[in-house]
Amino acid sequence: MGRYVARRLLLTIPVLLGASFLIFAMVYALPGDPIRALGGDRPLSPAVVAQLREEFNLNDPLVVQYVKYLGDLIQGDLGTDFRGREVLDTISQRLPVTIKLTVVAILIETVIGIVAGVLAGIRRNGFLDNLVLVSSTIVVSVPILVLAFVGQYVLGLQFGWFPVSGINEGWYSYLLPGLVLAAGSLAYVARLTRTSVAENMRADYVRTARAKGLPRRTVILRHTLRNSLIPVVTFIGADIGTLMGGAIVTESVFNLPGVGRAIFDSVRAQEGAVVVGIVTLLVFFFVFFNLVVDVLYAVLDPRIRYD
Amino acid sequence: MTDQQQADLLHDEVEAGTTTGLASPSVDVTKERQNSLWSDAWGHLKRNPLFWIGAVLGLVFLLMAIVPQVFARGADPRACNLSNSQQKPSAEHWFGFDQQGCDYLANVVYGARNSLIIGLLAVLVILVLGLLVGAVTGFYGGLLDSLLSRLTDIFYAVPFILGAIVVLRSGFLGRGVAAVAVALAIFGWMTAMRLVRSQVIAVKSSDYVAAARAMGASNGRILIRHILPNAVAPVLVYTTITIGVLIAAEATLTYLGVGLQRPAISWGLQISAGQSLLRTSPHLVLFPSIILTLTVMAFIMMGDALRDALDPRQRA
Numbered sequence: 065m066g067r068y069v070a071r072r073l074l075l076t077i078p079v080l081l082g083a084s085f086l087i088f089a090m091v092y093a094l095p096g097d098p099i100r101a102l103g104g105d106r107p108l109s110p111a112v113v114a115q116l117r118e119e120f121n122l123n124d125p126l127v128v129q130y131v132k133y134l135g136d137l138i139q140g141d142l143g144t145d146f147r148g149r150e151v152l153d154t155i156s157q158r159l160p161v162t163i164k165l166t167v168v169a170i171l172i173e174t175v176i177g178i179v180a181g182v183l184a185g186i187r188r189n190g191f192l193d194n195l196v197l198v199s200s201t202i203v204v205s206v207p208i209l210v211l212a213f214v215g216q217y218v219l220g221l222q223f224g225w226f227p228v229s230g231i232n233e234g235w236y237s238y239l240l241p242g243l244v245l246a247a248g249s250l251a252y253v254a255r256l257t258r259t260s261v262a263e264n265m266r267a268d269y270v271r272t273a274r275a276k277g278l279p280r281r282t283v284i285l286r287h288t289l290r291n292s293l294i295p296v297v298t299f300i301g302a303d304i305g306t307l308m309g310g311a312i313v314t315e316s317v318f319n320l321p322g323v324g325r326a327i328f329d330s331v332r333a334q335e336g337a338v339v340v341g342i343v344t345l346l347v348f349f350f351v352f353f354n355l356v357v358d359v360l361y362a363v364l365d366p367r368i369r370y371d
Numbered sequence: 372m373t374d375q376q377q378a379d380l381l382h383d384e385v386e387a388g389t390t391t392g393l394a395s396p397s398v399d400v401t402k403e404r405q406n407s408l409w410s411d412a413w414g415h416l417k418r419n420p421l422f423w424i425g426a427v428l429g430l431v432f433l434l435m436a437i438v439p440q441v442f443a444r445g446a447d448p449r450a451c452n453l454s455n456s457q458q459k460p461s462a463e464h465w466f467g468f469d470q471q472g473c474d475y476l477a478n479v480v481y482g483a484r485n486s487l488i489i490g491l492l493a494v495l496v497i498l499v500l501g502l503l504v505g506a507v508t509g510f511y512g513g514l515l516d517s518l519l520s521r522l523t524d525i526f527y528a529v530p531f532i533l534g535a536i537v538v539l540r541s542g543f544l545g546r547g548v549a550a551v552a553v554a555l556a557i558f559g560w561m562t563a564m565r566l567v568r569s570q571v572i573a574v575k576s577s578d579y580v581a582a583a584r585a586m587g588a589s590n591g592r593i594l595i596r597h598i599l600p601n602a603v604a605p606v607l608v609y610t611t612i613t614i615g616v617l618i619a620a621e622a623t624l625t626y627l628g629v630g631l632q633r634p635a636i637s638w639g640l641q642i643s644a645g646q647s648l649l650r651t652s653p654h655l656v657l658f659p660s661i662i663l664t665l666t667v668m669a670f671i672m673m674g675d676a677l678r679d680a681l682d683p684r685q686r687a
Binding site: 316 | 421521522524525526528529530532533534536537538540541615619622623626627628629639642646649650653656660663664667668671672675
């Protein structure tokens with residue numbers, strides 16, 4: 065197990081390097097001169113432009129710029145944006161918002177998704193089963209963008225149940241954006257649980273448990289569910305990284321000051337360092353949670369052995 | 372045995388099947404010949420209402436993209452009159468007017484073309500890339516496979532929308548319909564590649580491939596005639612669903628301001644423009660959202676139905 069984890073960790077290094085270089089190269093290719101844009105209406109003097117270009121390594125070839133960036137990165141220095149603000153500051157200020165949003169979304173998708181999936185799976189082709197199937201097809205088909213506006217208009221503006229934008233009401237302001245962000249995964253979790261439970265309900269060990277007279281509740285909760293949840297838990301684990309990266313739209317519509325919005329603002333302002341820093345961080349989370357899931361597989365399912 | 376008795380027996384069997392798992396609903400073995408995967412799948416598809424809903428919706432939107440004039444009720448999307456600004460829907464103008472006083476039905480209808488073109492174009496690029504890289508890596512293996520698979524991992528690690536935003540903002544593709552499609556494809560081909568690669572690996576060591584090789588077939592012929600046809604079913608399902616996902620992604624990118632730009636007509640632009648007027652004129656966000664959702668739904672429903680039909684293991 066230890067060797068497996070070590071090997072997987074080593075394999076993630078080239079992925080992280082490659083992904084960050086990919087983003088770095090594309091941001092570097094952005095048209096226009098960010099230094100000139102900094103001056104706004106009053107053009108900067110050539111000497112100042114030259115000095116700033118030198119300071120931000122804008123005169124070096126792409127690969128040299130990237131290597132210099134990496135060297136700083138290893139020392140915990142993510143660089144500064146063009147206004148002299150530390151990228152690390154921006155991230156540490158914005159990240160808690162995105163993490164809270166992700167936590168709310170994961171909780172929603174786990175609780176509602178698993179309950180709906182179990183109810184559907186234990187009575188296949190029953191009313192609840194069909195309800196879950198049809199509603200999950202519909203939810204999967206609604207783009208997050210549309211869902212965000214429907215939620216904002218109906219639940220926020222018409223009914224007034226939720227705040228429409230911002231994070232001024234603590235955790236409560238994250239509830240509606242979290243629900244919107246979670247919706248697609250929620251439907252997927254429900255389907256996954258349903259299929260898995262329905263399959264396990266027909267398994268031999270469940271019949272045995274029933275035959276020895278265990279109450280239905282115990283059979284479902286202790287025997288069926290425990291085994292059915294293996295694929296579900298792994299999906300949810302991997303989804304944490306996906307949700308953090310996918311929060312751009314939700315954060316834009318609901319005006320949450322998280323990293324998703326920061327990326328978007330920085331792409332517009334051609335703040336290369338900020339974009340590369342945050343995207344690398346998100347890629348890191350994504351890869352990390354995928355790694356955790358792979359290891360979790362081995363822990364949860366003793367039939368799988370990694371050597 | 373009377374028909375009634377037979378029906379009862381069948382009923383009992385089915386009941387027993389759901390509780391014990393011993394007997395499954397009996398299969399009609401009196402049919403003359405074994406059906407092929409495709410005719411079997413079509414038989415299944417025909418009886419799936421989800422497929423028909425999706426197919427009819429898809430056809431409607433396809434027609435809308437080809438001949439929008441028919442659906443626009445005679446209105447020109449660019450013939451605008453400011454005195455009509457933000458008028459509510461009426462019997463004469465079903466979707467009302469936007470802020471510039473343009474007929475909104477005409478605008479929403481004309482938006483279908485860009486969305487469908489981008490969805491189809493992007494999926495085409497994804498298929499070409501996915502098939503090419505997937506087939507080569509799966510078939511030849513070795514160092515090439517390791518290198519290309521790691522490359523796939525790198526692309527896979529970048530969140531889809533995020534990658535597309537950076538590509539579009541970097542501007543080396545421009546900002547037109549083709550640019551958006553290619554940007555979506557650059558960060559969307561990895562799943563198709565993995566699908567093809569795993570299918571190729573699964574069948575390349577089978578006996579009939581060895582037989583073909585023994586008869587002197589070239590690598591290319593083995594790959595195209597004997598191995599890749601196995602991947603058609605999963606790739607078809609994936610393609611159908613992905614068109615829907617890509618259409619939604621295009622609207623999202625355009626909404627975020629990195630996709631299509633005015634004067635192009637796009638649902639993402641309409642939703643974006645309507646956003647600030649949500650309190651006073653919710654219909655400006657509502658109508659493009661509904662049509663966008665129905666379009667996406669059409670492809671996802673068809674894909675779902677195809678998967679159920681093509682994968683016999685998932686049938687109850």
